[in-house]
Amino acid sequence: MAHILIDLFSDTTTRPTPGMRKAMMEAAVGDEQRGEDPTVLELEARVAALLGKEKALFLPSTTMANQIAIKLHTQPGDEVILEADSHPVHFEGGGPGLISGVHLRTIPGRRGLFTAEQVREAVRSDLAIHSRSALLWVENTHNMGGGTVWPLDQLLSVCEAGRSLGLKLHLDGARLLNASVASGHPAHVLAEPFDTVSFCLTKGLGAPVGGLLAGSAEEIARARRYKQALGGAMRQAGIIAAAGLYALDHHVDRLAEDHRRARRLADALAKIDGIEIDPSHVETNMVFFRVRHPRFTSKTFLDALKQRGVILSQGRGGSLRAVTHLDVDDAAIDRAVAIIAELLA
Ligand SMILES: Cc1ncc(COP(=O)(O)O)c(C=O)c1O
Numbered sequence: 283m284a285h286i287l288i289d290l291f292s293d294t295t296t297r298p299t300p301g302m303r304k305a306m307m308e309a310a311v312g313d314e315q316r317g318e319d320p321t322v323l324e325l326e327a328r329v330a331a332l333l334g335k336e337k338a339l340f341l342p343s344t345t346m347a348n349q350i351a352i353k354l355h356t357q358p359g360d361e362v363i364l365e366a367d368s369h370p371v372h373f374e375g376g377g378p379g380l381i382s383g384v385h386l387r388t389i390p391g392r393r394g395l396f397t398a399e400q401v402r403e404a405v406r407s408d409l410a411i412h413s414r415s416a417l418l419w420v421e422n423t424h425n426m427g428g429g430t431v432w433p434l435d436q437l438l439s440v441c442e443a444g445r446s447l448g449l450k451l452h453l454d455g456a457r458l459l460n461a462s463v464a465s466g467h468p469a470h471v472l473a474e475p476f477d478t479v480s481f482c483l484t485k486g487l488g489a490p491v492g493g494l495l496a497g498s499a500e501e502i503a504r505a506r507r508y509k510q511a512l513g514g515a516m517r518q519a520g521i522i523a524a525a526g527l528y529a530l531d532h533h534v535d536r537l538a539e540d541h542r543r544a545r546r547l548a549d550a551l552a553k554i555d556g557i558e559i560d561p562s563h564v565e566t567n568m569v570f571f572r573v574r575h576p577r578f579t580s581k582t583f584l585d586a587l588k589q590r591g592v593i594l595s596q597g598r599g600g601s602l603r604a605v606t607h608l609d610v611d612d613a614a615i616d617r618a619v620a621i622i623a624e625l626l627a
Contacts, residue, residue: 286591288614288621293457293540293567293607296488302528309524314340314516321520325527329494332530333455333479334470337502340523341514344456344493345369347480349377350508354478354501355417355450358383363404363444364419365391367426367598369454381512385413393563394427395436398443405447418444421454422461422472426598429544429568429605431461434471441475451475456482456493460566463537477501486537486567487529488608491522533608540567540606543615547604550619556626569604570597575626586625592618 289295298306312318322340330338341347348370352362362378364371366388370378378384389396389404406412420440424430444451453476455461455469462469473479478497483489495505509515548561548569559571573583580600587594597603606615 286617287593288591288610288618289593290604290606290610290618291593291595293485293605296484296608298490298525299488299608301532302489302525305524305528306521309520311518311520314519315510319518319520319523321527322523325523326494328527328530329481330496332469333458333473333481333496335473335479335496336499338481338494338496339502339505339509340519340526341493341495341509342491342516344454344480344482344484345374345377346509346512346514347482347493347495348374348452348454349381349512350495350505351452351478351480352378352382352384352417353508354497354504355452356382356384357414357416359385359413360416361385361387361406361413362417362419363387363389363401363415363449365389365394365396365421365424365427367391367394367424368419368421369425369456370419372426384416387415391424391427393430394421394424395430395432396440397436398439401440401443402447405444405449415447415449417452418449419452419454420476421456423457423464423566423568425457425568428563428570429457429460429566430563431464431565432472434465434467437472438475445475450477452477453479455479457485457566459534460486460537460541463534464541464566483526483529486540486607487526487533489522489525489529492526536608537567540608540610541565543567543606543610543612544569544604546612547606547615547619550615551622554619554623554626557622567606569606570601571604572601573626578626583625587621590621590625592621
């Protein structure tokens with residue numbers, strides 16, 4: 283393995299910065315399970331306000347936030363309507379079936395986005411032969427769709443369609459602040475139509491652990507019991523909540539830098555023979571592209587890059603994904619481009 287390392291695998295690979303570690307070291311702590319950790323309580327209040335919801339609940343992961351949201355809004359046998367490449371479809375260990383006993387009714391999206399018409403088509407009638415359509419799910423930004431940002435009018439029309447058909451609405455906002463920074467709409471505006479919102483501290487925000495679920499006081503009180511049942515209640519969790527507070531103070535505006543670097547990477551890749559990419563699809567911190575080269579498949583290309591110290595991940599259907607984040611600067615982007623160009627020359 284080469285000694286340079288440019289890790290574009292995901293925005294989850296960041297290490298806590300010295301300032302963040304200091305905040306963690308100095309955090310006031312208490313027993314989180316008993317609601318006595320002051321730093322956790324501060325983080326929950328802060329995220330609830332950010333998202334314009336009554337309450338938020340600190341959790342070990344955003345996967346747990348998503349799973350609790352499904353549990354909150356459904357009964358076994360119900361259906362969740364969501365885009366076909368949404369996170370729970372591929373990456374949550376079968377949790378919707380395991381934990382909530384629900385079906386996933388998937389909608390084919392365009393780069394992760396779908397329309398109000400598709401929602402109306404997906405919702406079942408009341409006939410007893412169908413399962414009950416219970417929950418509409420939106421992911422913003424959409425990860426596998428390409429870090430795509432929902433245009434506000436499309437988001438509102440999809441939510442309006444779901445609401446008018448009696449569905450509950452959940453937003454997987456693991457990267458909601460990327461969407462907010464890219465679109466200029468405040469997070470609470472993007473969260474407003476939804477009953478509940480998942481929010482992640484470990485992606486672009488750069489914290490080492492944690493996600494939150496936000497919603498009404500009643501929903502979050504119920505969610506707290508599911509958190510306990512799933513083993514998500516913690517003890518002196520202020521240590522990690524402090525990293526989240528630090529991230530909200532220091533790492534939000536800088537998401538624009540990640541977006542700029544993703545664009546820089548995409549524009550440079552577009553000039554390399556053997557790479558297929560549409561840079562106009564890069565809206566936030568993700569770059570998806572394909573390798574069209576007689577010497578490589580996407581898998582062998584990934585391996586060859588890894589040998590040279592550049593780590594990417596596999597997207598859907600043979601595409602490759604590079605994600606920019608806190609630990610990647612302009613020089614790293616330029617170096618990655620040079621290594622990719624050299625490999626394909
Ligand atoms: C869109 C989306 N939702 C949820 C998650 C789950 O987050 P966590 O890793 O905190 O469980 C991820 C993680 O990559 C994600 O991309």
